[in-house]
Amino acid sequence: MTTLADPVPGGRPGDVERATALSGELSGQGVHGVVLAYVDTAGVGRVKTVPTAKLASAAAWGVGMSPVFDTFLANDAIVSTDVLGSPDGDLRLYPDLDRLAVLAAQPGWAWAPVDRITQEGEPHPACGRTVLRRIVAEAAERHGVTFRAAVEIEWAVGRGDAPDGAFVPAVSGPAYGATRQVEFGDCAADLLAALAAQGVEVDQFHPEYAAGQFEISVGALDPVAAADRSVLVRQTIRAVARRHGLRVSFAPAVVAQGVGNGGHLHLSAWRDGTNLHAGGTGRYGMTADAESFTAGILARLPALTAVTAPSPASHLRLKPSQWAGVFTAWGRETRETALRVVTGTAGVRERAANLEVKPVDLAANPYLALACVIAAGLDGMASRAPLPEETTGDPARFGPADAAARGVRRLPTSLAESVEAFRADQVLRTALGPVLADAVIAVRQGEIEAVAGLDDDQVAAAYRWKY
Template identity: 30%
Template sequence: MSAADDWQEVLPEAAQAYLEGRRLDEVECIVADIAGVARGKAMPASKFAKQTQFYLPNSIFLQTITGDWADVEEMPYTEPDMVLTPDFSTATAAPWTADYTIQVIHDIHDQTGAPVPIAPRNVLRHICELYAAEGLTPIVAPEMEFYLVAPNIDPAQEVMPPMGRTGRRAAARQAYSMSAVDEYGPVIDDIYDFAEAQGFEIDGILQEGGAGQVELNMRHGDPIRLADEIFFFKRLIREAALRHNCYATFMAKPIQNEPGSAMHIHHSVVDSKTGQNIFSTPDGGETPEFLHFIAGMQRHLPSVIALMAPYVNSYRRYVPDFAAPINLAWGRDNRTTGLRVPISGPEARRVENRLAGMDCNPYLGIAASLACGYLGLKEKVPPENEYTGDAYSRMADIPNTFGEALAVFERSEAVQRILGREFCRVYQAVKALEYKEFLQVISPWEREHLLLNV
């Protein structure tokens, strides 16, 4: 048996089914950078089979979304190599390619074998390990919102909704409309087909409130696996859209006067030995841990908004009455609150964090959210009283600009400690540089209203 046969035999069932009777041409060795962009190498399958490790410089985590490079004093710019080892459990098809290609996410260690602490996937793994040390297993279920938009090759032009099957542009304010989804049915069909080929399970797809805005619901499960799937899904959805002359965007607020796109995260925590949801008592009631988890999110979420809303555009989503929260109120079955407790049976009792934007790195957004809940479980303080009215009428209590969010992030001792100081230094440096670059840009609004009037 050849080396190639050896490694292909350990691939997940969906990947093996995709390759059945076919010759694998290429393997993409990938990791997620700070922004959640896929970085890595593509190589012939025959070469991949002969190697057990690969290398990338640690500078990939210093790159901004604009392609610049942050300067971190504790990281001399010699670009030492990190060691990448394939995690074959993540192997999945790339069914949009012309040849037969498999994608594999890689674990990242330094040259001594220690996990690289600034790698986003390692940050999430570290948070999960903190839960495991307490005998607990966190469970998440993310929701993905995104827009299908007309091709936009000129950044100076406003983003427009896509043209539908009827020849009309997608309409807004059609939430849950099946006819609206049918307008771009061919794109949805390809999303389903690609997901099936990749072995991903979709709980449902629905029309959201914006023009061309779609929500995709995912099954609940292990945080790292779900973050991997979101990482893959973003590419999958973009590729499906390109097949039909439109773009898919995960930008938090791509269209003026339309709702933004969120990545709502549902959380529960189970006892690792018994599998019981620690948010529910044996008779179905709410436990102190349930309330402590909520309290931790209320207390610490402002410090991690910079990870859940990682760009200046992200804060355009936090607008009252535009389906996005503006504060940290919590309530049962109340979609105006930042923290919602959905209707469920005791075994599925959970907390939904509605603050994270779809533009966040899924590893970091989920890690930050779980970190806040973990701190609540350790601190054992009660939450505010449940909010039963329209929470949009309450004052905002989250940072409302990216600069403010970065400052709160930098000042939080608890968050710096739990996420890792080295990671926080790198994230702060990358995002501060992005913010500085943004502040050099003069917007059309400024030219229109200030050029001749002030």
């Protein structure tokens, strides 16, 4: 479960007592420090840590961190908005004790995601985790809808001794190949063991398409917990790989050419314990609400890419006919459309049916990505938006006239295009709030300027080890 209440100075009811008890338990397990983790606007994981003995103090009064990190770029340069980017001020990081995990691959450490509040005790308007929790709560209150979500994780495994930041695949077997699984088998077994010890439910793990690439799929949780889990799984993958002398990259494009790393979102809406994506009278068992939810996301995909594919390197990945989902189209089990309707196998559809959003990568802040996708879907549901005709096969085959007639459009081909679409989208900007929406725009503009004049190979290299 996930703590639903915002933090307050002095601690939520029972948190200080619970943290005190946890501190003793953790010390008894040889845990010396707790990683307090969040993700910034650029999608980079940031942390502070406290000794285990200070966990109760963190639960009561938080841990200080500057709000300037909301406008950090991936290269650690700083941009600004009218309210963010100054060296002034302080925030308090409050750990969610419900999500605390002992890190199996980092002996001596535990981990917890944080919410950020001001020194005056108010929710920080640029805290993506808080924004996502608010959107999920409002969906339940206004629409009677809850969600289950999961983030797929793809990454490339490189040799740790590669020179000068280069990527040299650590395995050489073919895509989805048994050879690659054997080459990575010892590390993979340690990874699965570590995730199991941390309570992470793994559904699948396999070699992927690109050189040195693997993918892991995890069980669905509520959206906030799903975003937390995405951050924790990546922390674990990095730690396990390092113990094997390997280096991993979650960047959208580890190299400029070929298939990149995705971070596809899987999402299902539920009401009164019933999955709205199964058992309905609409297409493939969708209810009317599920169709409209899908239509709402479909309509806002160009603007959504500013949040779901937020790096200049993202657009090296977003290419037609590479399963990245770069067209405004949907289809049942169609891996080239931006939205893939997953019905599940007969016998489990009531719990397995969901919607996959494909133009998402792991440069995205998962809290912001889920918040915006849910907001777009809820807007479609509220307006009873009609879901257009399904697309089968590869949308790249359509000529301009046929594509226009079907409403199939190419998603933005540059981060600048995505930013302009986001700037014009009132629904997404309102969902994030003005402070966070302006930070998204400022950070994206900063990333654009940071790579001005670079060719594709240089862009890939610039972001290769940032994520």
